[in-house]
Amino acid sequence: MEFTLSRASLMICGVILLTAAVSPVADFLQDENDGYLQELAEKDARLLDALVESGYDEVFLHGDSFLPSAEYSLRVDGYLLTIQAPDGAERTAALRNQLVPMEISYCTESEISPGDMLCPSAE
Helix, strand or coil: CHHHHHHHHHHHHHHHHHHHHHHHHHHHHHHHHHHHHHHHHHHHHHHHHHHHCCCCCCEEEEHHHHCCCCCCEEEEEEEEEEEECCCCCEEEEEEEEEEEEEEECCCCEEEECHHHHECHHHC
16 A cells, blocks of 8 residues: 555656646747747848838739738738737837738739839828
8 A cells, every 4th residue: 555655656746847847848949939939020120111111013912922821911001010820929129110900811812013012191
């Protein structure tokens, strides 16, 4: 009986120690993922600003160029670009140009004039 109780208490202590060790690692990985999402939003904002300011007659927007996978979504509204991750986390980045509201998804492609991307009040 004592042998069984000692093994059971040893297993319980092991689970508690393992839980205590895993929690900081999970927090670190979540912080790293949030940083990646913010960097992605800022990169996409710079890319859209560059396309608007490029002077091209027409540009092709490929969702694959902006998003890492189909689970992510991207919204633009005015001076804000927002990326939403599959877990519901959102990160926002500022745009230099005021753009019309649009959504870009992973497997989409659209042809648009950079001038049509600008809000009429911003021109």
